[in-house]
Amino acid sequence: MPHAATLKLLDAYYAAFNAGDTAAMLELVTDDIAHDVNQGERRQGKALFAAFNDHMTRCYKEELSDIVIFASEDGRRAAAEFIVSGTYLVTDEGLPPAAGQTYRLPAGTFFDIREGRIARITTYYNLQEWIAQVGA
Template identity: 50%
Template structure:
């Protein structure tokens, strides 16, 4: 399976809320660069991120476009979400709905995703849920 197929499967698992399937595609040493956040290394930290995301958000990624060359893949998509539980430093959550364009850059090594870097407009999202 090439890098683009691995990333397509990763996002298909995300949309199906198949967290085990999604995590099976991630390297034990994954580098996760969160939007306007820190850099987290290792699958354990990535698992904690996924759990927090599931608690706080219910999201589906639509209009997915996957582009890539070699082991580098870019994904552009629109996030259709519900803000279920507030995170520290963010607005109060009351099941607000949002539709937000986003993108990600991923790297695949030895058949597993070794880097996930996600970008979206945080001020725009805050205005949608405030």
């Protein structure tokens, strides 16, 4: 997949994220998607990725801005950095109680691309900064 096609794919992924369109996000990933977040174990497969998205939609309202996407020349690997602005809607297990707190923090994601779809999503952010912002 050429570099430009990878950039277009990830633009579509982030547009779907910001629109809250998790069905569109699912269309852009492989059936065996590997999904890693800061805390916790790898989720493998579309079903677990969909369940994660459902959980996130219930607990958080987030929008990404200042998105900058980088891709390797062959288009097989990519990265993005952005600002997450959100509202903590419902208490997430093991985290501070939710009371509509807002937060804003930088984050980054690494991607593997295979056959025109996203095959791996690995996201990093500063969890301790998020906890400080929601007032724990």
